[in-house]
Amino acid sequence: MLKEVQGGVCAAKGFTANGVHCGIRKNKTKRDLALIVSEVKASAAATYTQNLVKGAPLTVTKNNISDGYARAIICNSGNANTCNANGVEIAEQTCALLAKELGISSKDVVVASTGVIGQPLDITPIANGIPALVAGLGDHSDYACEGIMTTDTVLKEIAFEFEVNGTLCRIGGIAKGSGMIHPNMATMLVFVTTDCKISPATLQKALSEDIKDSFNMVSVDGDTSTNDMVTVLANGMAGNTEIIEEGEALDAFKEALAAVTKYLCRKIAGDGEGATKLLECKVCGAKDTATAKTVAKSVICSSLLKSAMFGSDANWGRVLCAIGYSGAEVDVNKVGVCFRSQKGSVVVCENGAGVEFSEEKAKEVLGEKEIEILITLGDGDGKAVAWGCDLTYDYVKINGDYRT
């Protein structure tokens, strides 16, 4: 029983947020420093990129929340603070400066950065920006969301109300996506807040399970970022009995968490760098879930299919090709493919071979902003969904000259 509500990361009780322009970016109209604060200590869980090259902030955050709790999240955009000689030092200074301003321990700060890799991050604009950042704290999830954006073109925020054993709780999240999106056991930047009371260990378990079906099934360009991070803060202010084990209460929480993460997945994929279309690949009939995931991910990652979708070209041979090289165990003679959008469905392949279809109808279906690629494998009941976007001129344009 989920109900969408307003407020993003400030929807849950006891959370405030803000975002300011502190000067890391040259463009003065773009906020580049974001903050989320909980009135009380919150259970904290996080997952991080599996890239061997890890942003310095991830190291500091991991250490800070090793006790399972946090109070604040600070994140800058414009510089990833990665592959810098003094990255950890700068991230720690950021925590210390914020902690002092808020009157909390620096060990209760989650710190994150996103932007260019390998350029020294100056602490000065951050130090200068923190007082205004803290002073302006309020119901400003949108400011915080803007503060973590890079080449994102739309705000990505959402919140839901749900019930745990009769107690009303809220959960909300913001995300930054765009390019370098191909998460592996973690993802882009996602910050989720909830007033649901849940123990740190249970929260971490719920998050780690959730990302396998949410952020790990998104791909914009096959590049796994060095700074991927998903963090959830749960401050317990809703007043429910603390969730510490499996059961109905945890199921309700997981459902709400999944609603937030899957919404953000779709937003991240649809707003991939240069994207004009959201692609959703739904696989069913696989011999198991792992097979379905491998197939869905392979199709969503194919540059050839992504280009064809940009051109509204029903080139289903590329779907078959991507299934074939996915590494999954599939009987290609049983594969069926159907393209679907709000304009209707077109079956293009059955039993591994082409079927006649109307090119006109296909163009109409593929001309929409949200395209479903429905694949049936005929081998069992495994299923999976993956999200991606089309490949466009603008992806190349944005990334041909990102640093300047």
Added chain:
Amino acid sequence: MLKEVQGGVCAAKGFTANGVHCGIRKNKTKRDLALIVSEVKASAAATYTQNLVKGAPLTVTKNNISDGYARAIICNSGNANTCNANGVEIAEQTCALLAKELGISSKDVVVASTGVIGQPLDITPIANGIPALVAGLGDHSDYACEGIMTTDTVLKEIAFEFEVNGTLCRIGGIAKGSGMIHPNMATMLVFVTTDCKISPATLQKALSEDIKDSFNMVSVDGDTSTNDMVTVLANGMAGNTEIIEEGEALDAFKEALAAVTKYLCRKIAGDGEGATKLLECKVCGAKDTATAKTVAKSVICSSLLKSAMFGSDANWGRVLCAIGYSGAEVDVNKVGVCFRSQKGSVVVCENGAGVEFSEEKAKEVLGEKEIEILITLGDGDGKAVAWGCDLTYDYVKINGDYRT
């Protein structure tokens, strides 16, 4: 002691070739049917795509050369003859029609197809085209090469002279590359001919080894084709003692084969769909060869790096990022990166962190048509080279509407 010679697949004694327009393609100025013939039976070796979805011609070829010998190679472009209900039948008919015209056994024919997947291939134009194709056989490696091209923009052919135990031999090859290029234990279409005498088993072994360092290290877009095939015909007409085992003679043959395949790799990568630049990633200092290969391939496949190279942007953070997610065991704190072209070298990263460099110089170096990305890992003496190309507006344009 290799010497480049003219003639492509006709450079070796006893080989003739031709290419005609038979009508599979609508454009009458584009040859779409190619033929290579050996005067005498030749040892035949081949490697095929690892894609589970395999073009029908591959099945027929595999069967035909299972005895180790062949006389002719026929290949059409414009239609991949893949994911069609009657694909094997059409490929077998093609072999039978050609065999009849040449007066050879249909079991001595290698058959291949390239083009759109999943559209029925009509035998009529092929049947009508074969008489002229055979009648025009001669020193026409270039016609054959044109006949196998799809979105390729340049002919890819090469030949070398080499010596085996005092006997002069020749080896030459043609290739078709462009999109859907991410070979896995096989590749795009490559046909190599030689008059060197070498047993089928030794030839197959030499080829299987060679592709690990050549075609398997090329990537244009990360999509592994359904119709990849490399075939070598060795007709023995040079008159050398048959090569049947390891030794100096085989080493000389392998060197010549590698010269042909690596030349074609560079041509295929540099002529990737929409490409404006050839990227060559050279990794050294890896703990072993496998690690070096994994790193080189990961870097060459990164859409972000490919876009940056298109824009001549020295965004080395993307090189580090691609190394980090490659899955290879690497100490990121030891990584060094240098960009190089005929305009000079620019060191951009040492010990995993950025170093100061002239942006102006970097733009000049990266403005060239052939870019080397030199990576040192500081872990041992493993090294590898991978070839790729930049990602451009035109890749998207070509693939947004490929079928029409």
